[in-house]
Amino acid sequence: MSGEQITIFDTTLRDGEQSPGCSMNTNEKLEVAGALVELGVDVIEAGFPIASPGDFEAVQLIAREFGSRTTICGLARCRNEDIDRAWEALKDAEQTRIHVFLATSSIHREHKLKMDKSEIVQQAVESVKRAAGYCSDVEFSPEDAARTELDFLCEVIEKTIDAGATTVNIPDTVGYATPSQFYNCIAHLKKNVPNIHKAVISTHCHNDLGLAVANSMAAVEAGARQVECTINGLGERAGNAALEEIVMTLRTRSDYYGCDTRINTKRLFPTSRLVSTITGMQVQRNKAIVGQNAFAHEAGIHQHGMLQERTTYEIMRPQDVGFSGTNLVLGKHSGRHAFRDHIIAMGYKLDDEYFEQIFADFIALADKKKDVYDADIAALVEKRIGDTGDAWKMISLHTSAGTGSIPTATIELQYKDQEPQRDAATGDGPVDAVFGALERIIGISARLRDYQVRSISVGKDAQGEVTVEIETGGRTYFGKGFSTDIIEASAAAYLKALNKAVAGAGQPTPARPEAV
Numbered sequence: 001m002s003g004e005q006i007t008i009f010d011t012t013l014r015d016g017e018q019s020p021g022c023s024m025n026t027n028e029k030l031e032v033a034g035a036l037v038e039l040g041v042d043v044i045e046a047g048f049p050i051a052s053p054g055d056f057e058a059v060q061l062i063a064r065e066f067g068s069r070t071t072i073c074g075l076a077r078c079r080n081e082d083i084d085r086a087w088e089a090l091k092d093a094e095q096t097r098i099h100v101f102l103a104t105s106s107i108h109r110e111h112k113l114k115m116d117k118s119e120i121v122q123q124a125v126e127s128v129k130r131a132a133g134y135c136s137d138v139e140f141s142p143e144d145a146a147r148t149e150l151d152f153l154c155e156v157i158e159k160t161i162d163a164g165a166t167t168v169n170i171p172d173t174v175g176y177a178t179p180s181q182f183y184n185c186i187a188h189l190k191k192n193v194p195n196i197h198k199a200v201i202s203t204h205c206h207n208d209l210g211l212a213v214a215n216s217m218a219a220v221e222a223g224a225r226q227v228e229c230t231i232n233g234l235g236e237r238a239g240n241a242a243l244e245e246i247v248m249t250l251r252t253r254s255d256y257y258g259c260d261t262r263i264n265t266k267r268l269f270p271t272s273r274l275v276s277t278i279t280g281m282q283v284q285r286n287k288a289i290v291g292q293n294a295f296a297h298e299a300g301i302h303q304h305g306m307l308q309e310r311t312t313y314e315i316m317r318p319q320d321v322g323f324s325g326t327n328l329v330l331g332k333h334s335g336r337h338a339f340r341d342h343i344i345a346m347g348y349k350l351d352d353e354y355f356e357q358i359f360a361d362f363i364a365l366a367d368k369k370k371d372v373y374d375a376d377i378a379a380l381v382e383k384r385i386g387d388t389g390d391a392w393k394m395i396s397l398h399t400s401a402g403t404g405s406i407p408t409a410t411i412e413l414q415y416k417d418q419e420p421q422r423d424a425a426t427g428d429g430p431v432d433a434v435f436g437a438l439e440r441i442i443g444i445s446a447r448l449r450d451y452q453v454r455s456i457s458v459g460k461d462a463q464g465e466v467t468v469e470i471e472t473g474g475r476t477y478f479g480k481g482f483s484t485d486i487i488e489a490s491a492a493a494y495l496k497a498l499n500k501a502v503a504g505a506g507q508p509t510p511a512r513p514e515a516v
Ligand SMILES: CC(=O)SCCNC(=O)CCNC(=O)[C@H](O)C(C)(C)COP(=O)(O)OP(=O)(O)OC[C@H]1O[C@@H](n2cnc3c(N)ncnc32)[C@H](O)[C@@H]1OP(=O)(O)O
Pocket: 015, 018, 048, 050, 051, 052, 076, 077, 078, 079, 101, 102, 103, 112, 113, 143, 173, 236
């Protein structure tokens, strides 16, 4: 770790749980608390004990189980019963913090609390004193601080520090602040609150304008030494500052901030997954640090750069946040460098001519299909390699089928370098019609002994693999075809088998009991 230590105060179990649809039961909270301890957070805000018996129980169990390894905190309004209840839940832990809060902005004073400034100061001071009577670690938050008059904020902070607050948390409760404004607010407190050195300055930023992390980082620059945050940025409305983003910004840019945290960053991704699974809140694919695309590269120019030197397009090592590695995604934006690298890793050695053909097949497939899997690439390679020496090549295929119409297939094939030949056939269905048309052009009549279709990867757009077994002239021939279109795959498989028949490369047909 380099530079000054920033305290990471995790409020996933309190503010995060306030997020609509994210309630957790006691067992789930214990599981998340265990993951947060492994992650190395300094303070876990485990809940708001007065809120419900379930909240009380969860804070108590977390305090008992994890209170010797990290500080467990409980939230309380500036009311005696809240503070007493918070302490009751926390008291079995070795490391405890009571977090009391009271709104200070004029909007909240006038409309919500209906209290004047002096009443706010008096209630805040009395509550901090009561909490300090229980434990030495007391945090005070002037709720909606970012919209509070700076002079009044200074007064409240000074008096609550005198009353025993050891951390003063400056919440941007409604995500209204901007980074430079928030920087100035923290800098103003540092300069104008005479006893500010007796407490740690903290931030608690909400993300209503998407600025929670930026505002938190501006506060750190101005001197804040605790950041309140949540896994995946969960929290009221648009959420809180995302823990993983704060931690990795401090780690990656320690050159700039001169600070770091105690977080075991390799636990970030697993913890994010756990919280997402438990709460049911999906992490968006392009979410910084823990999103599925955070270390994925598809563009050919980027992949080429990455293959030369990872740092061309990555500022963090994926392994450092718990991913297994960089993901060079093969898709329609990929270039030859990445594709060649990938097929070599899959164990294929191709000469330049094959490579160019298979790369063209790959781009055509990627245009049709969202995700291209290794099984798809293997199918492309095998198809091209298997196609060499085939006398008959498919030029075009058209089918029509449906209720109330006769299934018809029109096919154009080319034999070696000769003029393409076209013919059509009808059948019981489009596949049967295709097989009939192929036989008419090639001039071979065969019996279909087996026909199988399977999907070679996942998703509705997966490629299908068709395998056929045909018999002609007392010999058996196999053919395989691949395509996102089952009719095309069937045509390719049947053509492959007929080509083998043309070349006489079959096996004697084994005896097989026929259906009666
Ligand atoms: C910015 C934040 O995240 S604050 C934390 C928000 N979290 C929650 O609200 C947790 C879930 N809340 C609850 O379970 C309930 O709201 C409770 C148990 C806390 C309170 O429930 P109720 O007693 O029914 O009150 P209700 O929620 O309707 O109203 C809040 C009351 O607290 C008062 N209040 C609000 N904040 C504070 C405060 N910091 N200190 C003292 N009183 C406060 C309000 O003025 C109001 O008082 P009133 O009942 O005398 O009018």
